[in-house]
Amino acid sequence: MALRLFNTLTRSVEDFAPLDPAGKQVGMYCCGPTVHDAAHIGNFRTFVFADLVRRHLEFKGFAVRHVMNITDVEDKIIKAVHAAKTSLREYTSRYEAAFFADLKTLGCRTPHETPRATEFIPDIIGLVEKLMARGLAYQAPDQSVYFSIEKYRAGGARYGQLLKLNFEEMRVGERVRNDEYAKESVADFALWKARAPEDGAVFWPSPWGEGRPGWHIECSAMSMKLLGPSFDLHVGGEDLIFPHHEDEIAQSEGAGVQPPGKRFVKHWMHGAHLLVEGKKMSKSLGNFYVLRDLTAKGFTGREIRYLLLTAHYRETWNFTMEGLQGARTSLARIDECLAKMRELAAGTQAAPDPALPAAFTEALDDDLNISGAWGEVFKWVTQMNRQFAEKALTPTQAASALAAWERVDSVLGVGTSPEAEVPAEFIALLEQRQAARKAKDFKRADAIRDELKAKGWVIEDTPKGARLKRL
Numbered sequence: 001m002a003l004r005l006f007n008t009l010t011r012s013v014e015d016f017a018p019l020d021p022a023g024k025q026v027g028m029y030c031c032g033p034t035v036h037d038a039a040h041i042g043n044f045r046t047f048v049f050a051d052l053v054r055r056h057l058e059f060k061g062f063a064v065r066h067v068m069n070i071t072d073v074e075d076k077i078i079k080a081v082h083a084a085k086t087s088l089r090e091y092t093s094r095y096e097a098a099f100f101a102d103l104k105t106l107g108c109r110t111p112h113e114t115p116r117a118t119e120f121i122p123d124i125i126g127l128v129e130k131l132m133a134r135g136l137a138y139q140a141p142d143q144s145v146y147f148s149i150e151k152y153r154a155g156g157a158r159y160g161q162l163l164k165l166n167f168e169e170m171r172v173g174e175r176v177r178n179d180e181y182a183k184e185s186v187a188d189f190a191l192w193k194a195r196a197p198e199d200g201a202v203f204w205p206s207p208w209g210e211g212r213p214g215w216h217i218e219c220s221a222m223s224m225k226l227l228g229p230s231f232d233l234h235v236g237g238e239d240l241i242f243p244h245h246e247d248e249i250a251q252s253e254g255a256g257v258q259p260p261g262k263r264f265v266k267h268w269m270h271g272a273h274l275l276v277e278g279k280k281m282s283k284s285l286g287n288f289y290v291l292r293d294l295t296a297k298g299f300t301g302r303e304i305r306y307l308l309l310t311a312h313y314r315e316t317w318n319f320t321m322e323g324l325q326g327a328r329t330s331l332a333r334i335d336e337c338l339a340k341m342r343e344l345a346a347g348t349q350a351a352p353d354p355a356l357p358a359a360f361t362e363a364l365d366d367d368l369n370i371s372g373a374w375g376e377v378f379k380w381v382t383q384m385n386r387q388f389a390e391k392a393l394t395p396t397q398a399a400s401a402l403a404a405w406e407r408v409d410s411v412l413g414v415g416t417s418p419e420a421e422v423p424a425e426f427i428a429l430l431e432q433r434q435a436a437r438k439a440k441d442f443k444r445a446d447a448i449r450d451e452l453k454a455k456g457w458v459i460e461d462t463p464k465g466a467r468l469k470r471l
């Protein structure tokens with residue numbers, strides 16, 4: 001079955017066919033983090049979703065080039081840099097490093113390119129110059145450069161491709177300088193923002209005076225530079241549909257750099273929001289989680305990834321602590337089954353049994369029907385357990401089952417080894433406990449042991465040293 005995916009541009013589920021005439025190369029861009037704060041669990045739902053898209057494409061034999069930008073200059077960052085009295089680079093590098101560590105914890109494949117906006121300023125300026133030359137951008141009395149929606153539409157282009165916009169209320173030439181605005185306030189948006197006193201040292205020279213890029217143009221410039229002016233797939237959270245992605249289309253297609261008849265992006269995919277404990281995440285409600293909050297409660301990246309991968313990407317879905325407990329139980333079921341297969345196979349090698357990968361792929365080919373895919377996995381687990389109990393499996397069949405799981409897990413990415421997933425803070429605690437024992441501070445060593453136990457981990461002394469095991 002061909003891969004079918006929902007395209008926000010056409011609002012329908014379509015066959016996925018890359019632009020590459022050989023049908024092999026896929027250019028995929030995902031809007032990355034704005035590095036002004038630790039990314040929260042809602043952000044990670046989007047990144048795990050993008051990882052699933054990529055992994056499934058790779059599973060199907062496509063050669064994916066995955067680009068994810070780092071927004072390291074933008075309104076919120078500048079405010080934070082100003083408040084922290086530090087430099088832009090110093091401020092953003094901390095959050096950038098934390099973000100990549102979190103991606104790793106969640107088992108996401110690293111994108112092939114992770115461009116930083118501040119390193120693409122000449123490309124951004126070049127793109128604004130193209131829009132100026134085509135009469136679609138203008139410098140306003142405030143010295144900033146704006147995109148003219150009126151001129152763009154007058155040339156026959158459509159503004160409002162990803163969602164319906166009401167132009168009757170719109171006042172021509174009205175401008176919005178902020179990067180984020182509601183669709184009710186659709187207006188000419190900033191491409192280049194003239195330097196303001198509150199920008200501090202964050203500015204670059206340009207043909208229009210000192211300033212900095214707007215957020216939307218950053219993604220247009222970086223994606224087209226790295227994937228070409230027309231590419232296959234653009235992924236992001238649904239909150240980015242407007243204005244960010246709509247503006248990306250207007251700028252990129254307005255610059256007229258695509259080959260005739262080709263779009264900036266062929267296929268747009270958007271991941272839905274996440275609720276936490278039934279409510280919109282907010283710091284005041286106490287349901288605002290960054291990844292560290294969850295690993296500190298003793299959950300592993302693998303368990304969190306599993307839970308984020310249980311609902312269909314276009315469904316608004318409720319993330320709960322109970323769900324995380326359920327994720328632990330479900331993964332334990334898989335692990336237990338695999339352990340039995342491993343014991344029986346005892347190192348025998350065999351080609352994968354095609355049944356599980358075939359049923360699994362069929363589900364995912366249907367617009368990433370992940371619950372159907374998990375359904376196939378658990379049906380398989382039940383069947384393997386039964387056959388094992390009936391002693392109906394040979395070592396070769398067990399090896400073949402393990403190889404089938406490997407295939408499927410290349411998409412799911414939940415792995416099979418929970419021990420390798422001990423969160424860093426618990427490893428640090430274990431080291432402190434070893435140090436305390438060495439120093440004969442047994443009271444401290446015992447206190448650490450109890451603390452680890454309370455978090456769900458026991459210390460196991462092995463010939464290779466102490467290690468942590470789940471309770």
Ligand SMILES: [Zn+2]
Binds near residue numbers: 030031032219244
């Ligand atoms: Zn973007």
